[in-house]
Amino acid sequence: MDRASFFAPKRSLGQNFLSDPNICRRIVASLELAPGDPVLEIGPGRGALTRILAGHDGPVMALEKDSELVSWIKAEFPAVGVVHADGLDFCWEGTRRLPGLSLIGNLPYNVASPMIWEMVSRCRSFRSMLFMVQKEVALRLTAKEGSRTYGALSAWVGNFVRGEYVFTVPPHVFRPQPKVDSAIVRFLPRPDPAWEDAAALSWTVKILFQQRRKQLGTILKAHWSEAVETWCGELGVDRRVRPEELSPDALRSLARVLDPKNEAAKSAKCPSGQGLPEYF
Structure with a gap:
């Protein structure tokens, strides 16, 4: 058995690990990476997406808060650069050194909204972002004005990126299984982001x-x-x-x-x- 399976999900970190390889392949394919593109995975967890990304022909890095998983990812995927950090405290402005960077991740439900609020406004040279979030959050992230789900998060995100609801992810592909559906959202940069405002x-x-x-x-x-x-x-x-x-x-x-x-x-x-x- 893969040693990663022994890492019990930590409720304090909002961990729900992906367990379906078909969904994982579909998620990574949706990022549409080209050879040589740099990619940063947010919250790799047990490496479900990392295992696929590790075969990418380009720089791959992972940002993980859980110290136990950091050690395991470093040992399991030696070609992947690992940063031990909390995405809520990360210096997203530093990603400008990597023009064309793509970001991907299964974000914990309890921090997805504030983390995306920071990433879309502070990453200055990314190519695309693809995140798994709670379906309710995905609908808010991609909502248009006048709709029931449109709010502060929708308006903020819409000033920096163009959002797209990609597909719904059912609970049974996670361990433990959440009680709600998840969804994949994709963000592409606006040509006129509201950095100055x-x-x-x-x-x-x-x-x-x-x-x-x-x-x-x-x-x-x-x-x-x-x-x-x-x-x-x-x-x-x-x-x-x-x-x-x-x-x-x-x-x-x-x-x-x-x-x-x-x-x-x-x-x-x-x-x-x-x-x-x-x-x-």
């Missing part, structure tokens, strides 16, 4: 969607100005609209008008955070 955009989507059932004029009553009134006129937006009716682009332009002075959000994300080692 990130701080204002983050503040704007959070304040709006905390009160998503209220009207725009009510939510922004304390911040209403002539500039906001002009913005409404230029975009044809009625102050009675609700946040979920505004597209990612509309929210970005509104953020520029509001321009909150959020210096904390504008500061460096990872002055001392761990990034990719130089050899990768």
Whole structure:
């Protein structure tokens, strides 16, 4: 028996390990790697995807938080570079040293949303991202304005990437089996990501969607100005609209008008955070 099977899933880390090789091959194939493309796997776990990726003709690296699994992956896949780090604290800006990088991973349900929030806005030169998340989260990540699932996460992600719902993954392909369906989502970079507007955009989507059932004029009553009134006129937006009716682009332009002075959000994300080692 493969020694990886002895690593019991840790509930504290939200671990649900893939166990179906056909699904694993389909997931990796969906990344559409070309020879020579660098790839970074987030949370390799017991190596279900890593085993396939290890045969890729290009640099392969894995980022894993669990120290026991880090040791096992290093021994089992010597050609794969392993970074022992938490994806929530990782210096994603460092991936710009790898133009054309693809990211892939079966993300733990309990951290998938905040991790994707950081990755899409801080990875500056990636080619594609392909992640397995809870189906409910996948629907929010790829939702369009006006839909029931559209929210702050949808609006934020939509300002940096183009999202696609790829396919649904049933519970029985995991050990242990989750109680809900999972799904694969793919992200491709937008040609005009909102890097310069990130701080204002983050503040704007959070304040709006905390009160998503209220009207725009009510939510922004304390911040209403002539500039906001002009913005409404230029975009044809009625102050009675609700946040979920505004597209990612509309929210970005509104953020520029509001321009909150959020210096904390504008500061460096990872002055001392761990990034990719130089050899990768």
